[in-house]
Amino acid sequence: MNEPSTQEEPTGFAQEDPAGTTQEPTGFAALGLRPELLKSLIALGYEEPTPIQRETIPLLLDGGDLLGQAATGTGKTAAFALPILNTINADDAPITTALVLVPTRELAVQVSEAMHKYGTQQNVKVVPVYGGQPIQRQLHALKRGAHVVVATPGRALDHIRRGSLDLDGIRHVVLDEADEMLDMGFTDDIEEILGSTPDSRQTVLFSATMPPRINAIAKRYQNDPSKVQIARSDADPGTALITQAVYFVQRHHKPAALGRILDIEAPNSAIVFCRTRTEVDELTETMNGRGYRAEALHGGMDQKQRDRVMSRLRDGTAELLVATDVAARGLDVDTLTHVLNYDVPSAPESYVHRIGRVGRAGREGIAITLAEPRQKRLLKNIERLTKQTITVKKVPTVSDLRTRQVALTVEAVREALAADDLEDYNPILNGLAGEDNDRNIALAAIKLMHEARGTFLDEVEIPDATIRKERDHTGKGKHAKYEKGGGKSGKGGKFEKAPRASNPDTGFVFVSLGRNAGVRPGDLVGAIANEAGLTGKEIGPIRISDNFSVVGVPEDAVERVSKSVSSTMLRGKKVKVRRYND
Numbered sequence: 001m002n003e004p005s006t007q008e009e010p011t012g013f014a015q016e017d018p019a020g021t022t023q024e025p026t027g028f029a030a031l032g033l034r035p036e037l038l039k040s041l042i043a044l045g046y047e048e049p050t051p052i053q054r055e056t057i058p059l060l061l062d063g064g065d066l067l068g069q070a071a072t073g074t075g076k077t078a079a080f081a082l083p084i085l086n087t088i089n090a091d092d093a094p095i096t097t098a099l100v101l102v103p104t105r106e107l108a109v110q111v112s113e114a115m116h117k118y119g120t121q122q123n124v125k126v127v128p129v130y131g132g133q134p135i136q137r138q139l140h141a142l143k144r145g146a147h148v149v150v151a152t153p154g155r156a157l158d159h160i161r162r163g164s165l166d167l168d169g170i171r172h173v174v175l176d177e178a179d180e181m182l183d184m185g186f187t188d189d190i191e192e193i194l195g196s197t198p199d200s201r202q203t204v205l206f207s208a209t210m211p212p213r214i215n216a217i218a219k220r221y222q223n224d225p226s227k228v229q230i231a232r233s234d235a236d237p238g239t240a241l242i243t244q245a246v247y248f249v250q251r252h253h254k255p256a257a258l259g260r261i262l263d264i265e266a267p268n269s270a271i272v273f274c275r276t277r278t279e280v281d282e283l284t285e286t287m288n289g290r291g292y293r294a295e296a297l298h299g300g301m302d303q304k305q306r307d308r309v310m311s312r313l314r315d316g317t318a319e320l321l322v323a324t325d326v327a328a329r330g331l332d333v334d335t336l337t338h339v340l341n342y343d344v345p346s347a348p349e350s351y352v353h354r355i356g357r358v359g360r361a362g363r364e365g366i367a368i369t370l371a372e373p374r375q376k377r378l379l380k381n382i383e384r385l386t387k388q389t390i391t392v393k394k395v396p397t398v399s400d401l402r403t404r405q406v407a408l409t410v411e412a413v414r415e416a417l418a419a420d421d422l423e424d425y426n427p428i429l430n431g432l433a434g435e436d437n438d439r440n441i442a443l444a445a446i447k448l449m450h451e452a453r454g455t456f457l458d459e460v461e462i463p464d465a466t467i468r469k470e471r472d473h474t475g476k477g478k479h480a481k482y483e484k485g486g487g488k489s490g491k492g493g494k495f496e497k498a499p500r501a502s503n504p505d506t507g508f509v510f511v512s513l514g515r516n517a518g519v520r521p522g523d524l525v526g527a528i529a530n531e532a533g534l535t536g537k538e539i540g541p542i543r544i545s546d547n548f549s550v551v552g553v554p555e556d557a558v559e560r561v562s563k564s565v566s567s568t569m570l571r572g573k574k575v576k577v578r579r580y581n582d
């Protein structure tokens with residue numbers, strides 16, 4: 001890979017080691033991956049492996065089992081995907097050698113897209129199979145052949161039983177987000193699947209947490225696994241002078257959210273960190289389109305280009321630097337007021353080093369992170385490392401933005417009024433003499449100025465994803481007891497803080513089986529998540545009575561859940577599901 005060396009750093013890249021390590025970053029090539037994969041990674045703009053990738057890829061290439069503790073956002077998908085793909089040749093027949101089990105439909109699609117991208121040079125065929133999608137389509141896809149199948153456990157089992165998923169050739173099994181799968185009641189399914197695969201397989205288990213149940217699975221189905229956990233350092237992070245905030249937004253709203261946050265914050269100069277070169281290039285273009293003077297900085301640029309960018313930032317020609325971690329290594333610019341993380345960094349240490357670009361030499365700085373709701377765990381790790389709280393903020397609304405834009409224009413006019421060169425503009429005013437009164441002329445001038453200041457008028461609100469985060473935080477929804485009346489606390493109610501039922505977006509489904517049929521919360525969550533493609537967190541509250549159960553699901557998913565779960569079996573019995581109105 002085209003890694004810049006420290007000697008090549010332009011002036012202004014301090015000769016320090018901000019990554020906190022003494023060795024040079026190891027590129028993907030040093031991990032022993034085949035050239036086709038390296039080519040794909042370059043095309044994707046990945047500059048260097050994340051910590052989990054650096055640790056696990058060599059272990060997995062060696063063929064051993066692995067038990068890894070890593071949250072979403074650490075780069076764990078590539079960590080298990082690349083070693084699997086490394087064993088596939090471009091002309092290999094599409095026989096399934098790898099099975100990746102994931103808890104949700106969303107993750108199945110995401111993982112299979114990632115594996116497809118990494119494996120393009122080798123023509124790797126990846127097929128996702130998950131509940132909620134017509135089985136016929138999956139049967140066709142599997143029949144055409146797949147090197148890798150990414151599946152939710154329930155649907156995988158379904159295909160195994162139908163004979164459409166042949167496990168004889170399996171050499172690798174990955175359990176991704178294993179804790180989540182167990183929480184959703186997939187334990188029996190997973191055990192059955194693992195029991196049907198060849199004993200010679202390599203078994204990889206990734207989990208964000210390591211409760212005893214995970215260790216039990218590891219003990220039963222893994223062979224002396226290497227254990228990997230992203231190390232947490234207790235080094236003094238030196239972030240005391242930095243105000244830290246996080247905005248929760250869905251990925252596709254990020255460009256707009258970033259623009260709006262920058263409009264409100266009006267930084268003197270800022271650096272925006274992205275994960276890949278491609279992201280840097282795209283975001284630079286977007287921000288320029290929004291009226292910002294943005295410059296890209298990444299490892300794919302030569303020394304001269306990088307020097308030019310740095311001097312533009314220093315002399316104020318550029319106000320926004322969009323960069324990858326590698327390119328911004330050691331960067332020291334004293335006019336920087338803000339660091340923005342376009343994504344939560346893959347390791348807490350890298351967050352600390354990124355935000356350390358501000359708050360230097362006793363100055364105050366602001367660090368802002370855009371996160372997806374599911375990256376909450378990574379943020380918790382960061383808070384633990386920095387021993388500081390990251391304040392959750394709401395994405396500015398259209399009205400917040402307008403108010404701020406007016407305030408900035410008022411301030412600019414006020415400054416102009418205080419200047420002593422106003423008389424120089426008399427000829428312009430005289431040119432308009434008699435055409436209108438002074439007030440209207442002033443208004444027209446303000447309008448021009450307001451527009452020229454780049455007052456970008458977004459008309460569309462950006463949905464705030466914090467609400468989902470707050471629900472996740474309570475951790476109570478999933479197994480909380482349901483109480484009639486949409487969560488209002490009634491006699492003997494245990495549902496005072498019902499996070500879901502008090503949410504107007506929660507609807508309820510009636511499930512025709514209950515305690516007498518041996519139904520447990522995990523069974524309901526598992527079946528609904530698998531068949532209707534919901535995440536465990538979207539399901540709840542749950543009440544299980546002797547003969548039936550009632551489950552809260554997002555209102556707009558009630559019909560889908562009723563339809564898709566009705567035709568399935570729960571605890572070996574056929575189940576009927578319909579909307580629950582009372």
Ligand code: AMP
Pocket residue numbers: 045046047048049050053071072073074075076077078275276
């Ligand atoms: P994951 O933790 O697997 O969900 O990955 C989180 C994000 O990081 C995904 O958008 C990946 O595309 C991205 N990513 C993974 N590895 C790298 C890397 N080495 N460099 C840059 N981005 C990466």
